[in-house]
Amino acid sequence: MMLFTFLSLIVLLVIVCMQIRKKELIPIVFSGVISALLVCAFRIFFLFAHRVVPYSFSENFAFLLFQQALLPIILLYGLFFLISRDSLEFKVEMFLPLTVSFYMIYLPFCIISSAEGLYSAFGLFVKPCLFIAMLYFLSFAANAVMSAAKNKKFVFMILFLLLSVLYLFVPALIESMYLMTTNLFIAILCSIPYCLLPFLLFFFSKIKM
Secondary structure (H helix, E strand, O other): OOHHHHHHHHHHHHHHHHHHOOOOHHHHHHHHHHHHHHHHHHHHHHOOOOEOOOOOHHHHHHHHHHHHHHHHHHHHHHHHHHHOOOOHHHHHHOHHHHHHHHHHHHHHHHHHHEOOHHHOHHHHHHHHHHHHHHHHHHHHHHHHHHHHHHOOOHHHHHHHHHHHHHHHHHHHHHHHHHHHHOOHHHHHHHHHHHHHHHHHHHHHHHHHO
16 A cells, blocks of 8 residues: 555656766765655654644644655755755756655655554555655746746746745645545645646646757
């Protein structure tokens, strides 16, 4: 049952690496994997890995947003962005390999350690799709913001920044709603447009190329 959960992000990482094809990918991917293993080990040894889900939308939303989206991405990519002495273009290009290699380990751990993860179709199938869509859109938005800033198109830059914030918040929003209602149909219905936009952006970017 966990096969899709594990393989979806691994397949995405392989596709990303095949598209970029740079030797600099190796330390980036290695850093993402090691960071995930250290975070998972810290949670196992020093925190309660198994969380009892409270019947509170706001508590679940805050927990999921900060622990599974905001903190991992801000700390992981923020540290890389500050430490790396490479060009801005390289830093933006490495966003997807770094974050996907991290979530390849961290997301299955979060799903397994949740109260319903091993038995929930949402956790096993919908949640990986939401995070794949989130990571791809953030990567696309980072490139769009960089390009807009260079061309002084500040309206587009602000637009993609706002959309990036939205894409960080929505997975936690949908999962919190699902935890309160356990209605898989509504969760899937809300997830479809969220996952469809990055796919359309990828499709149209390929057409332009």
